[in-house]
Amino acid sequence: MTEDKNKHPEEQVLMEGDPDTTGHSWDGIKEFNNPLPRWWLWTFYACIVWGIGYTVLYPAWPLINGATPGMLGFSTRANVADEIQRFDDMNADIRQRITEVELAAINPTDNPDLYNYAIQGGAATFATWCSQCHGSGAAGVQASGYPNLLDDDWLWGGTIDEVHYTISHGIRNEDDLNARYSEMTAFEGILTEEEIGAVVQYVRNISGQEHDGALVELGGQVFYDNCAACHMDDGTGDQFLGAPNLTDAIWLYGGSEDAIEYTVRNARFGVMPPWSADASEVGRLSEAEVRSVAVYVHSLGGGQ
Template sequence: MAEKHIDEISGVETTGHEWDGIRELNNPMPRWWVWTFYATILWAIGYIVAFPALPMITDATKGMLGWSSRQNVAVELADAKAAQAGFVDRIATASLQEILADPQLSQFAIAGGASAFKVNCAQCHGSGAAGAPGFPNLNDDDWVWGGTVDDIFQTIAHGIRHAGDDETRVSEMPAFADMLQPEEIKQVAAYVVSLTGTPSDAALVEPGKQIFADNCASCHGEDAKGMRDMGAPNLADAIWLKGEGEAAIAAQVRAPKHGVMPAWLPRLGEPTVKQLAVFVHSLGGGE
């Protein structure tokens, strides 16, 4: 039997393994750690037997307890829908004014509308509903088609320029490049800028004002504050949908961009559209 070797510096027995004069100390793991490790192995075996664990080609082992996370989630979703059913049924039969007048129902509608907004509307209007160029900001109480809860419901339900919906909102701004000279477009853009800021050339404002009166006031109003029945935006509030500045305004006058919004009523159903309308109204609807 080989004689045990004790390391001179640490006083610990070595394993007998040596590499280039370096000996390996025999420092086994503490017994409590070893037994804990064995216990985790036994626990893992028991878990595999009791619960779904091992993936197969088309399925997985079921486990002796028959538990399933998918079934658990399905039960929780069913319970949540059952808890919401009473509120959803009330929203389906109540008018928008009745929903707003009921604090409990209004709170539920705002929460449900916020959830529906994140899934269906945030892609265009942003997660915080602040909008982007070409997509309106829903927080600023500036509305092209009106900001009452009924107006908002109508817009969401039937969309903007949505083909196939007879009640969709439609406004078409002509391409004035076919009607006005380039200099006239420059003048009217300077006038529009002058309503809220300083144009690049003040001499263009007066002739631009006349061009506006002749060509634009019929939709935007003589004071340029817009006409919601026409879907014509307010040009005197320094809030811009398509772009800010004379160049952007001139481009819109020359060849206007017309956005499209889907009609959500056929997709989401009336209760969800009502909740969306109440939620959006809570953000900036002040009418």
């Protein structure tokens, strides 16, 4: 036995019965050239056959417009439509019942199943159609005058029937004749500069904020003559007219001197579309959906 100078000191010893090697050797470790099991090859062929069958039966090969449709007529889009239809059918009964009971009866005690469905469904509908303005948490945006729906101050009423009416018909829109409608006068040019400054201080006073006491008496007179018709003598507003309560801590557009002065000079006109498909042509929501959203909004902490 001759000593091979190139042989690694720990050269792997091949035994009788070992398979051939590939001829590669790394630090004395040789690579066996084991054949694959035959069934593995069959599995591979079976996959090819399966693949051909699959591309014939199902949508597969990309073409310039679309793809080969496949012989089974399978379509994920059609599947989604079927799924939606299936769920609509499953929900048809409960949606029907939601439109039939009194709104106030959709509560955890009287109708727990309807209440649960309305809360879940209403939350989804709210996220889709309402959150753009009112925010995903329903807290509104004061800078833009989108009302906060969580607090206990309501422009048009916070009972579930009033909330339902507002969602159905919207506010200050021309698509629905039954929309909520209020119009504040822009007092720029109607009131003098002195009167405007005074009424701003008066409103600061009745809402319990810092104010210039010297102007309150004049402001009160201006308020009584020009504002009390809608905002009431004591400034608590009138939900029937959509006139905000000016004495509480909540402001739709802000309670700073600048914000109040801007409102007095220019007035504010927030709008909301009508959502009920039954009430107007532009309405997007079914009665069951409008009712669900109403129940959901009413359950967020401000409902009365």
